[in-house]
Amino acid sequence: MSTKLDRRMVLRGTLAGGVVSVGLPMLECFLNSNGTALAATGAALPVRFGSWFQHLGLNPGMWVPDKIGAGYQHNTQLKVLDEFRDRTNLFSGLKFSLDGRPHETHTSSVQIATTGIYGGGGPSLDSSIADVIGQRNRFRSLEVSLYGSRRSLSRRSATSINPAEPSPVALYTRIFGQEFQDPNAADFKPDPMVMARQSVLSPIADRRQDLEKKVSASDKRLLDEYFTGLREMEQKLAQSLEKPAPMPSCSVPGQVKEAKPGTVIDDVETNTIVFGKLLAYAMACDQTRVFNAEVGSQGLRHAGSTFTWHTATHEEATDEKLGYQKEVYAFVTGANKIFAAFLRSLDSMKEGPGSVLDRTIVLWQTDHGDARNHSLENVPLLTVGSAGGRFKTGMHLSLPGDPYARVSLTVQQAMGVPISTWGDRSNQTSKTITEMLA
Amino acid sequence: MKAGNFPGKWAALAYAGLGITGLAFTAAPASALESRTYVMWWFAQAAYSQDGDCGPGGINPKMVDQFVPNLKRLGYTGQQIEEIMKSGGRGDDDDGGPGGWETQKLRQIMETRARVEGKPVNAFMHPAAVIDPMLKTVVGKYAYGFNLDGKGADDATAFEDPQTHEKGVDNQLFRALGCVEAYRGTLENDNTYWSFMWMSQKDVTPAWLITLEGEDLSKDGPVTISMTRALEPPRYNGGGDPRADMTFREDSDPRTRGNVFKGQIKNGVVTIAEDSAHLHLMQDQLTYPEFDLGKFHVRWTLNADGSLNGLIGGYQPIDQTYFAIGQSGQVREGTGLAPELPGIYHAMRRMADGEPDPKTGLRLSISATYHLKAVPAFMVPAKEMVEARARAVGGVTPTAGSR
Numbered sequence: 111m112s113t114k115l116d117r118r119m120v121l122r123g124t125l126a127g128g129v130v131s132v133g134l135p136m137l138e139c140f141l142n143s144n145g146t147a148l149a150a151t152g153a154a155l156p157v158r159f160g161s162w163f164q165h166l167g168l169n170p171g172m173w174v175p176d177k178i179g180a181g182y183q184h185n186t187q188l189k190v191l192d193e194f195r196d197r198t199n200l201f202s203g204l205k206f207s208l209d210g211r212p213h214e215t216h217t218s219s220v221q222i223a224t225t226g227i228y229g230g231g232g233p234s235l236d237s238s239i240a241d242v243i244g245q246r247n248r249f250r251s252l253e254v255s256l257y258g259s260r261r262s263l264s265r266r267s268a269t270s271i272n273p274a275e276p277s278p279v280a281l282y283t284r285i286f287g288q289e290f291q292d293p294n295a296a297d298f299k300p301d302p303m304v305m306a307r308q309s310v311l312s313p314i315a316d317r318r319q320d321l322e323k324k325v326s327a328s329d330k331r332l333l334d335e336y337f338t339g340l341r342e343m344e345q346k347l348a349q350s351l352e353k354p355a356p357m358p359s360c361s362v363p364g365q366v367k368e369a370k371p372g373t374v375i376d377d378v379e380t381n382t383i384v385f386g387k388l389l390a391y392a393m394a395c396d397q398t399r400v401f402n403a404e405v406g407s408q409g410l411r412h413a414g415s416t417f418t419w420h421t422a423t424h425e426e427a428t429d430e431k432l433g434y435q436k437e438v439y440a441f442v443t444g445a446n447k448i449f450a451a452f453l454r455s456l457d458s459m460k461e462g463p464g465s466v467l468d469r470t471i472v473l474w475q476t477d478h479g480d481a482r483n484h485s486l487e488n489v490p491l492l493t494v495g496s497a498g499g500r501f502k503t504g505m506h507l508s509l510p511g512d513p514y515a516r517v518s519l520t521v522q523q524a525m526g527v528p529i530s531t532w533g534d535r536s537n538q539t540s541k542t543i544t545e546m547l548a
Numbered sequence: 549m550k551a552g553n554f555p556g557k558w559a560a561l562a563y564a565g566l567g568i569t570g571l572a573f574t575a576a577p578a579s580a581l582e583s584r585t586y587v588m589w590w591f592a593q594a595a596y597s598q599d600g601d602c603g604p605g606g607i608n609p610k611m612v613d614q615f616v617p618n619l620k621r622l623g624y625t626g627q628q629i630e631e632i633m634k635s636g637g638r639g640d641d642d643d644g645g646p647g648g649w650e651t652q653k654l655r656q657i658m659e660t661r662a663r664v665e666g667k668p669v670n671a672f673m674h675p676a677a678v679i680d681p682m683l684k685t686v687v688g689k690y691a692y693g694f695n696l697d698g699k700g701a702d703d704a705t706a707f708e709d710p711q712t713h714e715k716g717v718d719n720q721l722f723r724a725l726g727c728v729e730a731y732r733g734t735l736e737n738d739n740t741y742w743s744f745m746w747m748s749q750k751d752v753t754p755a756w757l758i759t760l761e762g763e764d765l766s767k768d769g770p771v772t773i774s775m776t777r778a779l780e781p782p783r784y785n786g787g788g789d790p791r792a793d794m795t796f797r798e799d800s801d802p803r804t805r806g807n808v809f810k811g812q813i814k815n816g817v818v819t820i821a822e823d824s825a826h827l828h829l830m831q832d833q834l835t836y837p838e839f840d841l842g843k844f845h846v847r848w849t850l851n852a853d854g855s856l857n858g859l860i861g862g863y864q865p866i867d868q869t870y871f872a873i874g875q876s877g878q879v880r881e882g883t884g885l886a887p888e889l890p891g892i893y894h895a896m897r898r899m900a901d902g903e904p905d906p907k908t909g910l911r912l913s914i915s916a917t918y919h920l921k922a923v924p925a926f927m928v929p930a931k932e933m934v935e936a937r938a939r940a941v942g943g944v945t946p947t948a949g950s951r
Contacts (some may be wrong), residue, residue, distance in 0.1 A: 425884020483747035511786015
């Protein structure tokens, strides 16, 4: 007699007269032959996008590999990422352009990196990607703060910022609290409170057009933004009334500890691991497909010291024998270690034949080629993960003088954002990096 | 050259007019003189920091280690200082989140540590009203520069130039700043302050142009040196290297003009042959809004690849020099770019060696040396642009220099 295996199968037995059941781990037989879709439904496993912004660059001369193309070896400063090298693409030679406009240090380049536009006029690229891959999820994106601030580089528009969550406990509650619907649960009951909320919102929708006709153009823009948010809320409410698709790797993590807010580098690393795991769980349960994190802002420092990374970049002299700023080197390497810890958190969540990380592309960006002098040339950039095979990996791509936006354009296009160019003025590009497309 | 380089409605006609005088950019046929123009793409204070040049104990402490001494000088008790510094470890960063030392309280105390009539005032705008922390200054033997006062080897406060080994070199700005970490470096290993300053502004600050004119610039002989400012910033390739042979329009602003000096070329090195040359140029708000060097000297090497690099030096007004650094106050002091700003001011004052005030004897300027690098360029003289515009409208030719 054959037994049909599926993801919902549990092993049942008796213990002390009572029935006990134990769930199964994600088995390969639950998936199709490629491990990319559920065998039972044919539904593809989701692809995801993550943005990691690490301010203050890397140390010049310490990160560009000798070899270009596939099979490169990490230079000194990125060796901490060696375990992910085959899943990494490293870009060198990229450039931010000011086109004669003032160089607002740590600002202009961040705006260009995240929105493609000097001055930051549009949505950040994660928002554009979330509009494509994250619309059907509870959270279109999740922004986390690793050092206690609510600051975030993710934005819907120049004036509409997606604030970051500095508390792992709060994030846990948001994701796995009362409103969480286990996608693998056998039974599904729509939340009556949600139904009530939706019924309240419905009549409002009918009055929108009337109101928009009566206000000025600027107020109409504000109303548009407001109603966009309202529509998103409606969509989410509607989604929560539908039975979610099963997610084989989904499980609810145990309660997490609160973060130690602050800029001590060891605390930031601890916070990063906690947030990384929470995001991995959230993605495995398909609560979101897009996330943002930021590290290395101006206060990062070692325990017991008031000397910050940013201060070190500007105060420390270059060691003549070593050729770089020693303390800055230590900070950068520490931040890279934090990034590695974050990647490890995503990679530890297994999903099909790979991991959550494998179905994600994490875009690592920074603001300067050399923070010491705020240079905008030879700015490093990394991608880690293939987004479920959409990207080739394991390459060092040297693109001297090319707009930083080339990578952003390519990633957005591969994630389904319908654009042919990205950025403005000299930062604009229509040149997709075809070498990285699978 | 593209017509699009010219502004406004006169573009096409101006292009035609300038096309006639285009050759004059590089040569002046009437006098058969050879002329070469260069655009400056790098500018920094010339440092020659060596191990041990600040004496026993090394260089000055980092800014974070200067807070406690500052608080003591202000009269805070040990317990008060402990409280302030304790809060300094978990203060707010610029974004409102928990951050480093930059607490509002400590920041405010540091910002207002000057005292005028007993009242706290901005320390960066009133550095003389802050107690001199007596920063250490360079005691080493060597510094780049020029013998400005003519005293030569007899000058006890002077340096020896590590390139030429000339003695009696006056570079007291290096002496004053050279034990502050952000100012330490060499010509090859540029110092952090100037690397930051130049790289932050290089893409937007109007370029300085240098023109050499002589009978044969490949041979020894007299040369006329002109320095002026362009309307455009220097141009750089994608990788950040300077782009040579670009065309720049000369700024007709009278404040950038009049810098014409007699010089000479000997063995491929250009020097000034005047005793009382004075350089005055506009630069950038971030570095020197106005830049002056009295007893102006140069020592430039004409390189085989066509580039030019070397030193400029002279006496620079103290106020101009200090406020170029001190203008951003807390931003530069707090980020370590210019730690202990009032201390820097006092060090400059103590080291000042030029322009004695006839009444008080106070030295108003300080000897300084800067390092610059330049690549070949083309220049459209302001006079020709003015004339071309005048021809375009059929009007009277205004005098070059009018705007």
